[in-house]
Amino acid sequence: MAEADPEISLENSGPADRTAMTSEPARKRQWSRVALMLSVPLALLVAGAFYWLSLQGQVTTDNAYVQQDKVSVSALVGGEITEVLVGEGDSVKEGDLLFRIDAEPYRLQIQQANAAIASAQANVTALANSSDLSGTDISAAREDIAFAQANFDRQDALFQRGFLTKADHDAAQHRLNQAREALRQAQARQQAARAKLATGAAVPGENPQVAAGKAQRAVAELALRRTEVRAPSAGRVAQAERLQLGQQVVQGLPVLTLVEDGSSYVEANFKETDLADMQVGQPAEVHFDAYPGLVLKGHVESIGAGTGSEFSVIPAQNATGNWVKVTQRVPVRIAIDEKSPRPLIAGLSTEVTVFTDGKKH
Template identity: 40%
Template sequence: MNARPDNIETATDTPVPAPAPQATDAETTARPPRGRRRALMISVPLLLALAGAGAWLFGGRYISTDNAYIHQPMTTISADVSGRVSDVLVTENQQITAGTPLFRLDPTDYEIALATADAQLASARLAVEQQRATYQTAQAQLQASQNIEDVKSRELKRQQELTDRGIGTQASLDEAMIAFRSASNAVTLAQRQVDAAATALGGDPQAKADTLPSVRAALAARQSAERHLEQTNITAATGGTVSQIESLNVGAFLAAGTGIAKLVDNSQTWVEANFKETQIADLTPGQPVTIEVDAYPGMELHGTVDSFASATGSQFSLIPAQNATGNWVKVVQRVPVRIQITDTPDRPLRDGMSVSVSVDTGHNRLEGLK
């Protein structure tokens, strides 16, 4: 058997690993050092945290909300008296001025009422004249009764003297006494009639008729009837735009006080912004406000904080929330803030438009921490 040379490798010998490839100069340059990588991992979050803290500290100067709306005075148009519509004098969305006739009611019933009031006034004045005549008659009766009393008094005195001298009889004296007392009673009764007639004239027989209570009542009734007749012509209390007038038709019957249309006064405009209750601590009247109108992109108005509502919006709702229950959940409330617009917009603003507002408080959070 031939011996195997020592320098010959067999298949069963362990393979020698190949030498590792050497990195090129380009790869060595592109790979960042491990220390620099760690520095980046620490510095980037730190810088972000510092930037966020700085933004928070130097922020808070502007308090904003998009829960804000344009408001204008809105008046409900109604009639003060009942009646059937005879004329409609305006159209939907018509611009009008104060005093413009809106519609009319049939005045027939109110014309009759005015004529009746005129008759009652004339009757009251006539009654006063009759009372004056009664007073004068009572005075004449009083004067006549006083004259008769004087005569009967003198007759009684004569009979008394004759009786004292023994010439007259006791019967004649008694008759004279009875006649005098009867005349005195007539004077008293006539005086009562004069007083009653004077009382009917308000205690002053010389007073003018229109100052007496009965005539004044008739005058008031006539003025009321005249006013009701005038109220059949409904006019605009203010200027603005007429809305929802299309439901008013000739021949429709309107009850007094029934709202049948709206009048929006475009000459007065303000913003009602509903800020969160957590935002109003830094708000004060007079602070400047920037207003952006959703309907007009790019349009920017300016205003000032005018006033704050006396309660949150939920308290003004028809059914305020009842929190005294076991299912109570705390909800951030909204406080209505009135903002006065100081600019004159070049485009029309309409009641109910959505806006976004930003109030400049004049200081940031960092100043508040000092």
């Protein structure tokens, strides 16, 4: 019975037996504390090693933002806005009419060009029917020369026989010379008329004045068509505060911005120390601050040709005595490979992870 009851055994045992029996549980508690103290650092070490191993083969940055291709829409002709068909945030398709510019000045230019063409055509008709080109003046001049020559021959014969004064002889000579000069002038006028009707190598078969008028009309018609400003691509309208009725549009000055559809990508600025194993085509994941839980797949599309500081307006000048080395960042373009269920707005903050080992962990 004493063996079955520890308390009776402890009371019936001697001092040495009682010391041995009480020290054994103490030693067990001491070993438990030591094991606990060792297990905590060991667990932290194992967790740290596991975390370190999980980061191998990938690089991450939160200095990344959604970018979209943007087109600054401007008018190719100047004038007053007479009609506006879109507003801020509207979605448009390629070729949709955005706004109109006053077309009346360009219609008047077309009328002026038509009048210039008609005038040139009338001049061509007049030149074709003129006496200068027909040769009648040349025929008359030749007849005058023949008459003057015959009269001079008679006068000269009389002068040689002494029946005519020198003054009359000289007058006959003068009339002959005048007839010959009239022929030369008629021939010159004929050549000038032919030159006016001639066509050049640039516009063969057409009078230059008529061609100039047609070119002027074509320019006016092009300007008239350009008074209707259409969307160059599909997208959403942004920065349209200048798009107001009555606003004077300056040629070439942007009036609104069109954010193109389907052009979203991420520009991630990685540290230069992260680029050792990065290559084009490696898979990537994109997390969005605006949409917790949304993860889109992508890949490295291109790696920037220079750091951000190289393309700044005022590049850093490091040739100074107090220079401090700063880790540079290189822009990396991440293409998004799947359609987002949420709208991707230009400028959204993201976190990008690139798997440099070529596979998703």
